[in-house]
Amino acid sequence: MERGNSKHGPRIDEQMSQEVSGLVQGPGTGGSRVDESRVPEPAGEDQPEATTAPAGELRSGAPKGMSSQDVERRSRFGRFITMTALPGDRETLIANARENEAPDDIIADLERLPDGTRYQTVSEVWAALGNKNETTRW
Template sequence: MERGSNQVGPRKDDEMKHELEGYLRSGQHTHVEEGNDPEPPADDDIRVDPGGPVPPPGGERDQALAEADTESLRLELARHLERATFPADRQTVLDALQANHAPDTVLEAARSMPDGATYANVTEIVAAVADARPRQR
């Protein structure tokens, strides 16, 4: 077989193929390349979202953190509530969250919703929870 300008012989070619076999099958890094793997974040590292810049310290930072909390609450509620649940009152939302095994933090937030209102969707629930939270200054 003609190899042209290839400087690797058939034996070296098979050896390299064998070395890469685990990497090619798994689609991720193998133990041989452990030094090149990125380290996982430490417990005390500041969480930085890759979607944007780090908010500056002060009032804007607090507002950005509140918006992130609101967004994560909205996502968790949407994950644990079905469309058939709506329109719903406070007790219906709580029952649906408990039936779908929602985390305790989501249940606590839902418990802070005012009683007697009817909610058409998750966005209205998040707005009600945000209004019920005490303002921090």
């Protein structure tokens, strides 16, 4: 006993099969599924190329007063100072950074801190080293 579609004849089944073949088998067997009207046109000869950063630097979410590079450098610096070291003075911060296997440049920066000052946050340490922090938003 052969099973088939009882609602259509073989000719209609074949036609319906061809209509959906691109969806079932992919674009390699009969064309692309991309609607041509949705493909963006390239920029004209006298027009600038489209960009996600028309004003220059990409929008990275960097706070006001800091560049994305400043944020990245402070983040790297802060990875080697854990919360157990804060509040802490220069010697505590250096010991904590060494415990966390900080690279030599981070240790050298911490060694430049003035002796006898206690720091509450990584941002305070960062600023004491002469780097930028975000400006306060009011």
